[in-house]
Amino acid sequence: MDNIAGKKSSLVWAANISVLILVLLWLIPTVGLFVSSFRDRDQISASGWWVAPFSVELTYRTRADADPRQEGDLWFYQGNIFETAEVRESFESGESSIAAFGLRGREPGAFPAGTEVENRDGGTITVNADGSYIYTATDPDDRGPRVYFVAETPPDFTLDNYRTVLTADNMDRAFINTLTVTIPATIIPILIAAFAAYALAWMEFPGRALLIAGVVGLLVVPLQLALVPLLNLHNTIGIGQSFLGIWLAHTGFGLPLAVYLLRNYMAGLPRDIIESAKVDGATDFQIFVRIILPLSFPALASFAIFQFLWTWNDLLVAKVFLPSAGDSQVMTVKIADDLLGSRGGDWGILATAAFVSIAVPLLVFFTMQRYLVRGLLAGSVK
């Protein structure tokens, strides 16, 4: 069809450009998070992630701690500002240059590099772009003068945020908790739903159509309704807020979609295979295990991905059915309740925590996208 009239090259260009814009718009927010998670905390607050590859002007505070040398009435201090004790660690890589300096915290960049400035007690101070400084004083001070300076700092990409998040912030525990919630909550509903789907697709019994309609109806029941009655029920029968409770809850909430998807798929399998197996004397259980299950693999895989993504990403069910104490928090709760509250201003940590929590779903998404799409289509288009 490509060479039929109606395909104008200008339109193809317009399509290319608009898709490019659309993709960029969709991608930019995630890229921002990804870049920020590798940036040093001070750099994040000094410049946007979109200029991350460029140098940043950061403000430092230090004390000119060189040994004084006496010439006549004056005392000279001479040294390099980058090598002073307080900032030495930040400048190990070299390459930095000083843009401006100052003597008071309120105006850290009051004077451009290289100017000679009068100090309080009558001496002068000069800080050059390469960091060397000369300071004169009429009276030898035992601690050296306080100097503020603004330095062009090269970009600093580190894994420090990941180290902090994964070790100090209990995120490793939350990661394991998420995994613990997710895996049983993915496997168990598939099994239960597969049997029910087979019965609804291939067994004849009164009330079948009604049950199918019921499952379709339950697809849209808001989860919110279940929270209060079921938490009360769990408390009454002694499960309380626990992993067992959340597995049961996720199983129940995932079932309508599972039964619906699997039934649609199984109903589409060729009737001949099943009937000839029956003629050969296979029981329903054998047909299910030997024929239906292997043939339904694509549908099982697509539901598994759905359920995995849904339980991994869930916040609401975890907030209600798991205790709020730190050692049973999953990652979403940890980020939403803990990190956003206590680390609200620490963008590096927040970005890293978010990225840790979305890394696994993204991996699953990109490796198994084919099944995900197939599942979506089975559920929505006939």
Place this chain on the structure above:
Amino acid sequence: MSPIVQGIVTIIIGVGGCIAYFYFANLVLDKVIFPARGEKAGRNINRANAVRPWIFLFPAMFALGLYLVYPVIGSFIRSLYNRAGDEFIGLANYAQLLTSDDFRIAFFNNILWVIFVPAAATFFGLLAAQLTDRLKWGNVAKSLIFMPMAISFVGASLIWKFVYAQDPDIGIINAIRATLGADPLDPLQIPFWNNFFLMIILIWIQTGFAMVILSAALRGIPEETVEAAIIDGANPFQIFFKIKVPQIKSTIMVVWTTITVLVLKVFDIVYTMTGGNFDTEILPSYMMDFMFRDDGLATAVAFVIMVTVLPVMIWNIRQSRAEMR
């Protein structure tokens, strides 16, 4: 590491238990209750086959009944009782909601969400589906637009904090404003419009879903109809709006209703971004304000959500019954 052990044990008990249940229930049915032997063999086989569907269905029906059907009734009954749950107060919880300003704001915002998010997500999805269809790199583009589907609402909210942040060195919107010479502002605190900034996050997530389904529907359109239109001299826009869109109308409706139902349940975005402040509350997040504090009011809000979903539910059931015929 105890939760891991607990998890593994649960998988083994759960999976093993399920398989054992199905296997032994079948065995007992066929060998003990209705054995296919003796003089009543024929009748017994028929009876066993009549019972078997219910063995297959039982675990799923039980779980569905307990976790989805019972709560509808249980929540409604609970919403008729007071905070402590010991005194029947009729519809007083609903009456209290109706007089509360916060509830009215949440309800109004929810209507905005239900109108705007499905419309925008379906529109962008249709646009993306049509545009990427003929491009060489269309599949890569689709995959990238589809990607936010995998990201949690909490993760997505954090991602968008890097777009909306007031500090022009962090938020990209304020950085653009700063280069144009405007003062930084916090998009999440602008009355009324902040709701739309929150909705954009959900649209960003859901567009990929709409695109994938609509793109499959567009491919399913018979080529002859399009070819006939081209021969008759239709321009590409006429082909799209007059030939293609009418043919995929039912799929568009499915996408629209699916997103609508999702919108009515989403609470994470509002909770993470504003905590319901600055008049951005919606019903699901409003309900969570009462959760663990006043079960009577919480269930009443939940039931209001249920009633809002009801038309979609009925439409879905009708649709599926029509398909089965």
